[in-house]
Amino acid sequence: MSLTDGKNILVYVETAQGAPVGPALEILAKAKELAAAKGEEVIAAILAEAPEEAAKTAVEAGADQAVIVKTAESRPEVRAAMLAKLVEKYTPSLVLAAATQEGKDVTPLLAQKFEAGCAVDVMNILADGDQYVFTCPVYGGNILNDVVLHTQPAVATVRGGSFSKSIEAGKAGKIIEETVEIPEESVFTKIANVVKEISEAVNLEDADVIVTGGRGMGSKENFALVQELADVCGGVVGATRPAIEEEWVGRSHQVGQSGKIVAPKLYIACGVSGATQHVSGMIGSGYIIAINKDEDAPIFDVADVGIVGDAMKVLPLLIEEIKKIKEA
Numbered sequence: 006m007s008l009t010d011g012k013n014i015l016v017y018v019e020t021a022q023g024a025p026v027g028p029a030l031e032i033l034a035k036a037k038e039l040a041a042a043k044g045e046e047v048i049a050a051i052l053a054e055a056p057e058e059a060a061k062t063a064v065e066a067g068a069d070q071a072v073i074v075k076t077a078e079s080r081p082e083v084r085a086a087m088l089a090k091l092v093e094k095y096t097p098s099l100v101l102a103a104a105t106q107e108g109k110d111v112t113p114l115l116a117q118k119f120e121a122g123c124a125v126d127v128m129n130i131l132a133d134g135d136q137y138v139f140t141c142p143v144y145g146g147n148i149l150n151d152v153v154l155h156t157q158p159a160v161a162t163v164r165g166g167s168f169s170k171s172i173e174a175g176k177a178g179k180i181i182e183e184t185v186e187i188p189e190e191s192v193f194t195k196i197a198n199v200v201k202e203i204s205e206a207v208n209l210e211d212a213d214v215i216v217t218g219g220r221g222m223g224s225k226e227n228f229a230l231v232q233e234l235a236d237v238c239g240g241v242v243g244a245t246r247p248a249i250e251e252e253w254v255g256r257s258h259q260v261g262q263s264g265k266i267v268a269p270k271l272y273i274a275c276g277v278s279g280a281t282q283h284v285s286g287m288i289g290s291g292y293i294i295a296i297n298k299d300e301d302a303p304i305f306d307v308a309d310v311g312i313v314g315d316a317m318k319v320l321p322l323l324i325e326e327i328k329k330i331k332e333a
């Protein structure tokens with residue numbers, strides 16, 4: 006199945022605890038800009054148990070209309086099938102979703118239904134006549150590749166932090182409720198078990214402050230300093246793959262190529278060497294502070310501020326100073 010004469014941009018607005026996730030709001034702002042240049046519209050598609058509030062926020066963030074489907078369904082296969090029904094009905098030329106874990110699961114399945122090309126982890130989008138040019142990182146972010154998809158629709162997942170959100174409080178837009186039924190016999194995925202740790206995954210993609218610990222933290226006891234610093238900064242804990250393999254923190258905290266792509270305002274890397282596979286997941290951060298005892302560690306190449314020292318000595322000092330400032 007493929008579309009012809011597609012028009013408008015459909016943004017899949019993922020939600021968490023009833024509200025759109027930050028990267029989805031960023032995409033809506035970019036979609037608004039792209040659509041306005043062509044005299045087209047932005048349609049937000051929301052699949053959630055109670056999507057009404059999220060729909061209002063999506064409109065304020067740039068959507069001209071929000072299409073909502075009330076559902077508690079969590080299986081990516083079913084969510085992709087639901088979105089496909091909306092794409093069939095609203096015939097967008099472009100479908101965008103955040104490159105979150107859910108976006109990465111759902112979007113390629115959606116693209117496959119329309120035999121459409123799917124650009125992943127997009128960092129920029131330019132309109133070029135009737136086509137869009139998607140800038141995507143390849144080889145762990147060492148090369149930026151421009152991709153053009155000659156399909157209807159074109160489908161893309163967008164990396165968090167690539168665009169800035171823009172909220173126009175009180176903006177009005179049409180909210181349309183759709184009912185989409187996906188017959189159970191057409192679904193191959195059955196949920197056998199939900200693993201608690203993964204289901205209560207930390208929301209790294211939306212965090213303003215991330216404090217990440219790497220192998221250099223040395224032990225689970227020392228890693229507690231990373232949590233403490235995150236707490237005093239009002240942030241969340243990230244980790245490199247070795248720190249997770251050592252079981253100092255859960256898998257949902259992993260930042261990097263095979264973890265989460267993050268773009269907080271502040272990223273503090275403690276005992277992290279700066280391997281390409283890690284850096285490709287955090288290079289979009291606004292301000293990077295690195296603490297490493299090796300002055301030649303590659304993490305310093307991407308850091309705005311580098312502290313050469315033993316993290317076990319530097320972190321307690323930082324925590325103490327920040328506490329003092331907050332109490333003052």
Ligand SMILES: Cc1cc2nc3c(=O)[nH]c(=O)nc-3n(C[C@H](O)[C@H](O)[C@H](O)COP(=O)(O)OP(=O)(O)OC[C@H]3O[C@@H](n4cnc5c(N)ncnc54)[C@H](O)[C@@H]3O)c2cc1C
Pocket residue numbers: 218219220221222244245246247248259260261262263264265275276277278279280281282283286296297298299302314315316317
């Ligand atoms: C296909 C693939 C995918 C991968 N995906 C990911 C991914 O998503 N995320 C990820 O993180 N990695 C990923 N990796 C692993 C990656 O290649 C690196 O091995 C990893 O990022 C290194 O983690 P690290 O910096 O914690 O450890 P190390 O590279 O061992 O660095 C530890 C650092 O701590 C410093 N240090 C030691 N003691 C102290 C101290 N007391 N105080 C301060 N500094 C200290 C050292 O100088 C060193 O620079 C992937 C690898 C592959 C092959």
